[in-house]
Amino acid sequence: MxxxxxxxxxxxxxxxxxxxxxxxxxxxxxxxxxxxxxxxxxxxxxxxxxxxxxxxxxxxxxxxxxxxxxxxxxxxxxxxxxxxxxxxxxxxxxxxxxxxxxxxxxxxxxxxxxxxxxxxxxxxxxxxxxxxxxxxxxxxxxxxxxxxxxxAPRLRAGAATRLVLQGVPLMLVLFVLFPRVQGPLWGLPADAYSSVTGLSNSMAPGDMARLSESSEIAFRAAFEGDLPPPAERYWRGPVLSRFDGHTWRPGRTHATDAPAYRSQGIAHSYTLTLEPHNQSWLLALDFPGSVPGLIYTDNFQLLSREPVRSRQRLTLVSYPHTPVGLDESPNILRQALDLPAGFNPRTRELGARLHAEANGADDIVTRTIAHFRNSRLRYTLDPAPLGRDDVDSFLFDTQQGFCEHFSAAFVVTLRAAGVPARVVTGYQGGEFNPVDGTLVIRQSDAHAWTEVWLAGQGWVRIDPTAASAPLRIQNGLAAAMPDSAHLPLLARTDLAWLRDLRNRLDALDNSWNQWVLGYNPARQKALLAALGFAEPDWQVLTALMGAASAIVMGLLTIWALRRRSSADAIDRSWTRFCRRLKTIGYERATWEGPLDFAERLARQRPDLADTVRRIASDYARLRYGPADADPALGQRFHQSIKNFRPR
Structure with missing residues (x-):
């Protein structure tokens, strides 16, 4: 056929x-x-x-x-x-x-x-x-x-939409009860995580600037109580100690199950919702308290035992004023003084001069900050190209750069002056969303700063970017950029309507992430435990899904059987028409068809002949004719009966 x-x-x-x-x-x-x-x-x-x-x-x-x-x-x-x-x-x-x-x-x-x-x-x-x-x-x-x-396309689309809506209850049953699979939908190791973006475990000139052009969300933080001040919103990522003259990389680290410091001072409690980035760092505020199952390094990073390949939620408490590294190991301090030979001679000379003029390490740091400020270094996302000696070119030639230029130059200068220092990368700041009360940190908030080791104080955070662009720390990237700077659209602050729209969309997206994508095996287990199934196995889950699906299908069947279709509406109007004729003495016999009834009535009441013949003819065409009858015919039929008032 x-x-x-x-x-x-x-x-x-x-x-x-x-x-x-x-x-x-x-x-x-x-x-x-x-x-x-x-x-x-x-x-x-x-x-x-x-x-x-x-x-x-x-x-x-x-x-x-x-x-x-x-x-x-x-x-x-x-x-x-x-x-x-x-x-x-x-x-x-x-x-x-x-x-x-x-x-x-x-x-x-x-x-x-x-x-x-x-x-x-x-x-x-x-x-x-x-x-x-x-x-x-x-x-x-x-x-x-x-x-x-x-x-008609509108009717076809409406029918398809109704079918989809009828499947929603069964979809909800499967969503709640079907065993959850943690991790991405695609599992081939070659390309499962090829599209993730975020910090790298190395830093070279231009890396942070490129990352800051992205408006993608890196993570969210929901605080209990007041937000920490902007000067304390440093979200710690990779700590970079080794420098080859161009690129910064992590040094040797040792990891333990608990932090090497004793938490003290002001505490900030918050829930971190971290987007997948295929790395192990967790980007906590300095300095998080002990959490079972996490890893703490001797450079104060908080790490996961596995790469973050799916959205994670962590409840943390950080103590930003905790002294760290008071008794630092000699090996780490030597690593924080190392400089490659043959690179950046002018910066080395600057460090030697500062060392000769200063009275101790504290004074060297103060003089270095003053030098950066007096040099009028310009903060920009589009710095001029640098030469072989990146730091020399930035400090003495172009004098324009992004946070990686400032932090690298500051560390090289301090190391040349004999002060242990290293680069820390991560994120700084974040924007408060008043719609859902979360602090949203985007890739455009990526930042690099420095840590300096001072005797009796340990590792102290110093952000050299703040010396030239203090607005970057207080108000974010957009506030520090000149009007002509190229910024992501969602990072702009001069459009109030855009900011409000972004906040609402972010809040909606966060709810989706928390309640739909965040419905992981742990949450499913907690829900089932609340329903009385503490340790459900596959047999219990299968029985629950079967029972719930049967209930849903039964309810849908009852609804379908009781549902009033378009044919029911036609019959209701015809019954109303016959009832009105009955009230004036003209009752339709049970064996009498609509056209025969109309003809008999026309003979008995010639004044109603045209009306009843038209109504009966329309009813016969609608009730027994093709399914794709003209929609206007149905409207005329119902309206005619509505207006029919025989006497």
Missing amino acids: TEPRLRRDQSGWLLASTTLTLAPHAEHLPLALGALCALLLLWRGILAHTGRALPHRLLLLALAAGIVAIVQIEFKHLFGKDPGIALLAGLLSLKLLETDSVRDGRAVVLLSFFMQLGQFLYQQNMAIAALALLGSVAAIASLLALQGSVT
């Missing part, structure tokens, strides 16, 4: 669902492949509109080979998340150009569903979920179009 060919409306729905499905993938596709997919979809739309024949199979085979070649050239292989999604995107676009039957249309819909799932391999945020939901509605509408007759 020959498969029926697609109608124009069916082709239109398939094209719409495919376009909505592929649109979110555009940013992940190679430029050439994305352009080719757009051209193929446009080509199919023109063919559907004009009614022309689909292209020959040989041409389709050549296009398929071209798609495979583009993916191979771009990714160097055909296996894995990125090349696999790219290949499917191209083939889905191409599939439309050979789809001319209902059977092929169903294959396009199934591919669309698979590609909607593929969106979550990159991100699982609320925007992606909304796009996937929109694509699913379009795909279901396509299935309805493939099965039914021509219907």
